[in-house]
Amino acid sequence: MDSRKNTEMEILRAAKKIFIQHGYAGARMQAIADEAKINKAMLHYYYRSKDALFEKIMDGAVDLMSKQLLNALSGDASVMEKVEKMVSNYTDTIIKNPYIPIFILNEIARNQMNFQNKLQQKLEQNNVFQNFLLQVLEEQQKGILRPISVPHFMITIMSLIVFPHIAKPVFLKIFEMTDTAYMHMMEERKQLVMDFLGKSLVL
Amino acid sequence: MDSRKNTEMEILRAAKKIFIQHGYAGARMQAIADEAKINKAMLHYYYRSKDALFEKIMDGAVDLMSKQLLNALSGDASVMEKVEKMVSNYTDTIIKNPYIPIFILNEIARNQMNFQNKLQQKLEQNNVFQNFLLQVLEEQQKGILRPISVPHFMITIMSLIVFPHIAKPVFLKIFEMTDTAYMHMMEERKQLVMDFLGKSLVL
DNA sequence: CAAAAGTTTAACCACCTGGTCAAAATAGTT
DNA sequence: AACTATTTTGACCAGGTGGTTAAACTTTTG
Structure with missing residues (x-):
């Protein structure tokens, strides 16, 4: 449970960083995953889509x-x-x-x-x-x-x-x-x- | 010669519009070509690349x-x-x-x-x-x-x-x-x- | 401890993207 | 009209993209 929260927060931190650098269109899900040190599929598991992540x-x-x-x-x-x-x-x-x-x-x-x-x-x-x-x-x-x-x-x-x-x-x-x-x-x-x-x- | 100038300017006009709407990463060369009513390959003929167009x-x-x-x-x-x-x-x-x-x-x-x-x-x-x-x-x-x-x-x-x-x-x-x-x-x-x-x- | 639930993984996918290229079409020159 | 130069076209390409999926792994529950 705690681990889930940490993973979610880490994804948000990484996403924020990558979206800042590259904007929505230029940000790559793989780059966000790399930044968060997770597998890309996890982005979809936790946040369903690029758009949902950005909206958050x-x-x-x-x-x-x-x-x-x-x-x-x-x-x-x-x-x-x-x-x-x-x-x-x-x-x-x-x-x-x-x-x-x-x-x-x-x-x-x-x-x-x-x-x-x-x-x-x-x-x-x-x-x-x-x-x-x-x-x-x-x-x-x-x-x-x-x-x-x-x-x-x-x-x-x-x-x-x-x-x-x-x-x-x-x-x-x-x-x-x-x-x-x-x-x-x-x-x-x-x-x-x-x-x-x-x-x-x-x- | 005049026609070349017109095509160049039309591409710039279209590109400006699309880049404004979508940013660099979100802008699509096909969309620019559509806006300018030209064939996409022409973008490369006149401006060589997306980056060169944007820089212009x-x-x-x-x-x-x-x-x-x-x-x-x-x-x-x-x-x-x-x-x-x-x-x-x-x-x-x-x-x-x-x-x-x-x-x-x-x-x-x-x-x-x-x-x-x-x-x-x-x-x-x-x-x-x-x-x-x-x-x-x-x-x-x-x-x-x-x-x-x-x-x-x-x-x-x-x-x-x-x-x-x-x-x-x-x-x-x-x-x-x-x-x-x-x-x-x-x-x-x-x-x-x-x-x-x-x-x-x-x- | 075993089963259930939750998380992570790696392979895969259809589609998209910027760019290439040779041929066709058009324009310019003689 | 023939030739040359320029422009336009449409098919194609390699690589990238967001997202999917089933299996493997880990954690939680009773």
Whole structure:
């Protein structure tokens, strides 16, 4: 029983690694099996198909990211306090799980409808996200936040959080940085992004 | 002679479409041939291999983007004037060529070293980019710009420009927008981003 | 301990893939 | 019109791919 769990987890770890490197279409079941040090037929025994395996990992990513989002945005804090929590949570989560942005973007390209449905589903499980959007509007009406359309508001925040991770190899090269220095900069960025947003979004 | 050019271009158009939809590994030469309404062997006659075809398109993307960048950043204008030009140029270019961010990100995942080398090569063809980075430092020392590290400075700007295009399907769903409305918002964003950057980066 | 249940294996499969190649077709030149 | 050059075609290829299957092996159960 314990051994089964270990085998399942090992397959997931290996699959995640290979899918990250090669994308869904480029990932080979044999390569995943090799990485997990198992026989390829076992992939099908445990996860039935390549697609099922990928979906499992994808579900994990969407789950984790939406949880972080909803966790940050729920409760009675002010909008900017929630945004700060969101910046911090997302940055930490991505640093610990660097595969996630890449996965999500590949999935967007590969199977847009599927991803959209997954995401929508997660956001609709409760009213947290909708309430947050309404709260943004409310604080704009109260003169706390600048009257920027809500999509612009959210897109700006997400841009600043996520893109630096996605484009990491580009920036590593352009600025001739080490991986360590870049990750250090991502930590700094938590504060920097809040500073930026404070100046840009708050009246 | 004219006919040869047309066939080449038609193959490129078709290949771009299929590579966008499916990525490098998922794209099928037969599908490209079908899209171009030609015999599959012709792909090899004109472009020799799948890889060569992909590289051709990739080179075009890197070329176009680096040209836009260098064009915006060259000359005697102030940093923020150059940034404004960059925001505008990049936004227009991506709107006209929406495949580019997706391509570049796929290439980063697929073949990071190759991409980095291509980019480095383009940026090193002249001193424009380096001069711009020095100019940022200079204006910071003069008290015109806030003293933010140059990588943070550039990452912030690129994040605001590029990410909204990459994550378009996500935002389309979250905010239940039409494609047209989103593209309209991207136009608005030129001015909005400059507004944000003005508030945050300028003293 | 034997039987049942669960896991792993290696061989196999139909189909797909990027690419090859010689012949046919078309275009260009004299 | 004949010849040459270029383009297009369709058949073919070796190797790869995700998946299947029955047998062997291991673990669990009573």
